[in-house]
């Protein structure tokens with residue numbers, strides 16, 4: 526049997542991974558802890574590890590994993606900003622991810638955030654619970670005919686573009702690799718600056734890389750239309766959170782919908798309802814009426830979790846038995 530240590534595991538990870546772990550040589554051990562310098566010792570005695578979005582595998586962690594004889598690392602997510610891939614490749618790790626599990630899940634969540642903000646669902650929900658049926662303060666705006674800027678037109682950007690085309694939005698996009706499918710939907714590729722200047726709503730779907738870290742900052746926020754809406758379901762580090770608070774307070778930014786936050790690893794996926802949140806920027810953002818935050822749940826649909834579990838079990842089986850894995854799943 527191949528022993529696999531699963532980090533950051535929740536009840537649903539266990540249920541879905543075990544559901545698809547049938548007739549394989551894999552034996553999962555589930556740890557609630559995040560993978561970090563402090564917890565890496567838990568990986569001793571295993572053949573592989575399985576990690577998620579807020580686990581961190583830097584050089585220190587990878588050195589330890591190598592010393593423990595770990596050969597395979599499976600990311601049960603699409604993003605890979607939380608692992609030093611070059612270092613992992615140089616040290617002979619086999620690294621896989623789930624490149625596409627349900628772009629529609631994240632795209633639908635993205636549009637959900639847009640609609641929540643444009644029609645103030647979050648405020649209406651609370652009012653009705655208190656028998657307040659007044660409409661004052663609930664006036665919204667149509668998405669129809671608004672210009673939406675999509676930054677990153679890979680799987681999720683494309684799925685979001687398809688949905689918004691149905692709403693009658695005008696789609697403008699920026700991506701260094703232009704997609705024919707996106708063009709066929711009638712969307713227009715423009716420069717990033719032009720996208721910032723023309724969009725009523727901007728939605729981020731590019732990966733977090735050194736070159737995209739704080740893509741949204743004090744300068745780029747100034748390029749945007751006053752009162753624009755910004756949505757981020759990609760990775761928190763794309764946005765400079767301090768700059769975003771300033772832009773919201775000065776009314777330069779009109780609406781913010783985020784499913785990800787740059788310091789989310791100390792907050793998200795945990796029940797902290799009895800704790801004091803020690804992050805003033807997050808608390809300020811959460812206090813604003815024109816900000817909607819969800820806790821990295823864009824991926825969290827039955828369909829997506831099933832695909833993640835099935836793909837992860839398949840990739841681990843292939844790599845641990847020294848077979849060739851399709852390139853689309855391999856990071857190195």
Ligand code: NAD
Nearest residue numbers: 604677678679680681682700702730731732758759823824
């Ligand atoms: P993808 O690889 O299919 O697409 C990413 C696109 O971004 C590519 O077309 C790429 O060319 C483009 N890109 C690269 N650099 C860019 C830049 N500087 N500016 C603009 N575009 C650039 O990835 P995907 O499956 O569409 O996922 C997008 C992101 O969504 C992932 O990186 C991940 O961080 C995030 N994600 C979030 C959730 C969630 O639950 N909220 C779930 C899955 C993925």
